[in-house]
Amino acid sequence: MDHEAGAIEDAAFVLAMRGHGVRDTAVLRAMERVPRERFAPERHRHLARRDIALPLACGQTMTAPTAIAAMLTALSVQPGARVLEIGTGSGYVTALLVNLGAAHVRSIERYASLGRDARERLEADGLDEAVVEIGDGLAHRPGDGPFDRILVSGICPALPAHLAESLAPGGRLVTAVGRPEAGRLLRVERGPDGALVHRVGTGLRIAPLTPGRAAMV
Template identity: 60%
Template structure:
């Protein structure tokens, strides 16, 4: 028996349980999302010098001025998205790849994730590893019309705050599909869920105010 490995495994399990308990105390109630967050280690996706803070409910800085969304905010968005088993999901804004991994863990049939910074996309692919069997990470402008051209999705997650939901994203949503985003309203960002019940215009449901970083359109010029 390897005592050091057993001790490390026990420590990780205790840390995961405490992490989930803290999220429950902050109002996260979706059991599927909590289970996924317990199973996907956030520290694996955090920058190495910030891993000690990965189990705190705070956003963490990433290269190029981007951020790793706070766990409670990511949980709110994923809960609203309500990923169904086998769903085809478009994620706009890969960031660290943490939410991508959560989408896979939640049962998505395939996740297509678009990231405007090529370096972040490469790093996310490396971190996801075996999960790439169920996910594709691309360096692309998810807010531009070419990001989801000629494809349809059951779920679309805009992983940040936008002033308006791009029309091409709505056009890429299957009947019965759902889009979740952070939408600027005055000086605040609010969680917005758009449900497409048929071929017509989707219905909108406004959720709580969130602290989300703004999404920038266009493919980044830096690598």
Template identity: 60%
Template sequence: MAGPDDAAGLSRAIGSAAFVLALRERGVRDTAVLRAMEQVPREHFAPAPLREHARRDIALPLPQGQTMTAPSVAAAMLGALDMRPGVRVLEIGTGSGYVTALLVRLGAGHVRSLERYPGLARAARERLGVNLNDATVEAADGLGPDSAERHSFDRILVNGGVAALPPHLPAALKPGGRLVMGLWSGRGCRLVTIARDGEAPPARLEGPALRLGPMTPGRGRVS
């Protein structure tokens, strides 16, 4: 006879399967991303009063006016990032830490995640727990020129939309690297991928429209 723990585990498994199926129906096709989203429980990273909505494809509000990106949007960005095992990742905009955990699950060798609000950074570190063996979460201005100073990365992910591409970010890409972000224009916010092939100038690829909140430069004044 199954006990309460078995029933809870079965319920979580059914919920995860339904969550992934819903994402497939919304056009998410990257199997590695879908597998990571099945394995990393979004409700663990959602604010407690909103956990019942964590498996819906909607953005969720976070403290300091920030948002937890809708799963289909996060999936589109992670798919464009084209993760490979062992890559070194710079993530700008930690938020809840959910996408950080997905990057780790997708095989990142290390994730350096920058969050402008110290309170959000602390909460994300607590949620990530043992995953911090593969990630560091820092309170810092991710859009400032110091964010990638003296560092280079295989992948850079900006979890939000910006009005202009900060020039220091493509410069921090290693040969073969990719930068994924939302870029605002008169047509709204669109997915943009910057791909660096060897020593050639980075190529810019424009993708679909995304529902992304704006990224704000500078350190947050509220802890």
């Protein structure tokens, strides 16, 4: 694909996202700059600009763009932010976080093969702000905290307490809670006094996040 054709497809993708209700300008610009097909499995790259989830290795999925946009809009990444991401997957959202201005993204993936592949893509794109770690982000308190923003890229039955505790004052955490067929967006904010405020938002279709470090490599 030549540069002009790619630019046209990028613009069409952003217009499609607007048509699906995405209004956050920063998120739209990041999605225009980061080609989703770069992170999609080769056999599904022709579907990367559609608003659908795509299958990944290890039985995982690449979340649909509108669901990603909803979470990133709620997260509201500010320039220079330190971000923790639970669930690296393909690395697509990690790249979006960097493009939104994060100065450091620590991303934790339970599947070693997914984590390695995502790390290679991010390094190839020169996104040195992102560090991919293999482990169970739902069970252990992450180092390098506190974090200004935390994104949990999947539905949890309930939010692990240690994640909210890793928020810096003024920080924000976004995830989805509930059952896979009835998940809802959850935003947790830590006030200057340290108090946590939970806000449950709209419905969100996203795959569940499985606890534990995977035995599968």
